[in-house]
Amino acid sequence: LDPRTGAPRLVAGESRRQELASFVRARREGLSPAAAGLGRMARRRVKGLRREEVAEAAGISVAWYTWIEQARDVNLSEQTVESLCVALRLDPQEREHLFQLAGHPAPALRAGYDEHVMTSVRALLGSLEPNPSYVLDTQWNLLAWNQGAVRVLGDFAAVPQERRNYVRMVFTDPAFRALFVNWEEMARCCMAHFRRDSVGHVEDPKWLALVDDLVRDSAEFRAWWLQHEVAWPHHWQKELRHPELGRLLYDTFDLELFRPARLRIVTYTPRVVVAPQKSLPIV
Known part of the structure; x- marks a missing residue:
């Protein structure tokens, strides 16, 4: 009793x-x-x-x-x-x-599922201009981004929706991969945190298909995935090699939203610009 x-x-x-x-x-x-x-x-x-x-x-x-x-x-x-x-x-x-x-992970926000939430999130992304910023769900699908992200990281809208996943782009998109000077350190950190964040999706067919594709298409992902890293030191600093803007150094930070759906806003804040070819436009 x-x-x-x-x-x-x-x-x-x-x-x-x-x-x-x-x-x-x-x-x-x-x-x-x-x-x-x-x-x-x-x-x-x-x-x-x-x-x-x-x-x-x-x-x-x-x-x-x-x-x-x-x-x-x-x-x-x-x-x-x-x-x-x-x-x-x-x-x-x-x-x-x-x-x-019921003991299941909360479903990720789907496109059009709660549009008033995404409208507010897009407004927040706009307020972060010109800093590159984007939104990820729990499986690291890219849901929204601002113009700063387009200028620095590329036009995510040009990527087919079924392939618009941050981890997939890090490991299988040559142009996106080439942006990062310290790609291996960043990619290993990305994989470790992706694995930790995705623990609730290990029976999700879409998650399984994504991992299968990455194992098949990326030798690095295939080798590192077997190491089961989930606590790789967080790599807050990103050094980019931009074809027009030159070397860019950013600190990144994450803002997690838990209601009404789990989302993560990632923002790049300029730290130092090394030998730039042109300045980042301010809008």
């Missing part, structure tokens, strides 16, 4: 299941039939939706859904959690919360 409450003490994992059950039940009871797309209905005895209605909308059995609300020890797949999010009309914060309660 819990000495504070006198209630039975929860075993490991049970408190998470209890919290998940309470959260799902509260959202079901707070969702009106009209909001769930069921239209106007006769007066009902139950508050919100019935369990049968949520189960049908999520494509699972009533018994399975009932076990979820009873905090039974059931294994919820990511697909089932996603179906529950849709059935219960969860907003981005609630969706992330349910995934975490």
Whole structure:
């Protein structure tokens, strides 16, 4: 028994299941039939939706859904959690919360998933001009960038979306790789932190496909990936060899956003310009 409450003490994992059950039940009871797309209905005895209605909308059995609300020890797949999010009309914060309660990583922000967030992020990137700045998700996909990044690092919009990944560009894009004077040190640091950040995605087919492509296409990635580095010293300084601007030295810093989706804003701040051929334009 819990000495504070006198209630039975929860075993490991049970408190998470209890919290998940309470959260799902509260959202079901707070969702009106009209909001769930069921239209106007006769007066009902139950508050919100019935369990049968949520189960049908999520494509699972009533018994399975009932076990979820009873905090039974059931294994919820990511697909089932996603179906529950849709059935219960969860907003981005609630969706992330349910995934975490189910023991899965919060899904990365997808293009168009929450456009008002990306609008604010793009405005922040604009305020950082002329410093090169860009936004990464948890799998290091490039989601947005400013004009400073275009001038110094290249036009990411010209890269096909399916290949617009920072790690992929570091290891397989010759022009991007050639920008970095100390490429090996930067690339090893990049890989170590990518591996650490991606730990929650090791069963994600897109993540697995990305790693497979990198192992196939880059000899360095193939060799270093086997070393399982996750604590490589962070390389804050980037020295670039720009074809028009000459040698550029930057300090970098990261700003992490956790709500409503995990994003990382990376900014390059000029430190010293070594033998520049022309100055970086200020806008």
